[in-house]
Structure formats: structure tokens, C-alpha cells
Amino acid sequence: MTADEKSLPIRLLHDRVLVQMEGSEGERRSSAGIVIPATAAVGKRLAWATAVGVGPNVRSIVSGDRVLFDPDDRSEVELHGRGYVLLRERDVHAVAAERIENDSTGLYL
Template sequence: MTADQVFDSGLPIRLLHDRVLVRMDGSEGERRSTAGIVIPATAAVGKRLAWATAVGVGPNVRAIVSGDRVLFDPDDRSEVELHGRGYVLLRERDVHAVAAERVDNDSTGLYL
């Protein structure tokens, strides 16, 4: 999905500059460990980054395309609701990592 495409059947949306629109993966409340133990949201200790899926990118975004999974700090985010669904709006520089098949193993991922 590109930034110019229509989200659901509403108004077309074009992201500007270096903005990335993402959809959160899973819920922000309790989570499960790999062993299946339920960890409540109140048990979070320290800073925890979150994964999301990019659903739209602005024209000046260089390292992210729609469909990539991105890692970001959920404390530094702007939430927006579009057609009844919640999304997060980020700047490309606020994304810490990109997980995609097209990412090269030998690339450093440095953003200068």
C-alpha cells in the first residue's frame, strides 16, 4: 500500500516529508513469554521498544517501504485514528530498525 492509496474506503491520504504511518502488532496490554507465561502491562520494567507494520510512507522516506516491520519507542509516538482503526505516525528518524526480506546482511543500517 502506498501513501497515495485509500485507507479502507475513506478519503485518500498522502503522507508528507519523512513520515511513516504504522499499525501496531498485537495489543499494548499484557503479553506472553515464549514459555506461555502471561506478563501484565504493569510489570514492564525499563524501556521497551515496540514492533509495528508500516502501512504508508512519505516521499522522503529512504529506508522503509509499506509492509516492512519497524522497531520504535512507543513513548515517542503520535496516535491517529483513521476510519475507526488506530495507527501511529512516526518520523523516519524515530525508527530504530527495519525488518524486511530486502534488507542486506552486509549493510550497516546507519542513517546519517
């Protein structure tokens, strides 16, 4: 159990993953520096977040991993005044972590 997981006032069950969103969900900037308002219509856009807690049945994510998920399918929770998103492991599309090898195929659920 990591220090982040110890500071959480909850224990995650089953295949749940608690993540903290990266950046703000408001305005974004393009690579050229153009401001894109939050209300701009775009196609389905996935979001990155950092896993801060995982349940005992999660097999391919550990705390500290960056995960890619669909922000439209999420459950939000507030703990100690901070906002988090609660996901199921199967709702995570990809994991980015130092421990993942380049030639590894990963785990298929």
C-alpha cells in the same frame, strides 16, 4: 504506491511513516507462558509495527516493512476506525524486511 497506501484517506508528508502496531498492548506472555500484565514495570521496551504508508522523503522504509520504535514517543491517529501510529523516519530504530541484505550496513541518518 501500494494498495494499502491507496486505501489511506491521507497523503503523508516529508519524512513521516504511518505504522500499524502488531499484537495488543495489554498483557504479554513470556516464552514460558507466564502472563505479564500490562501494568508490570519493565525497562524501556521498544515495539514492532508494520509500515502502511510513507512520506515522499523517507529513504530507508517502504510500506510493508516491520519497524522497531519507542512506543513512548508516538502520535496516534485513527483512520476508518483503525488505530495507527505516526512517526518520523529518524524515530525508527531498525527496519526488518526481506529486501535488506545480510552484509548491508544500511543508511545512517
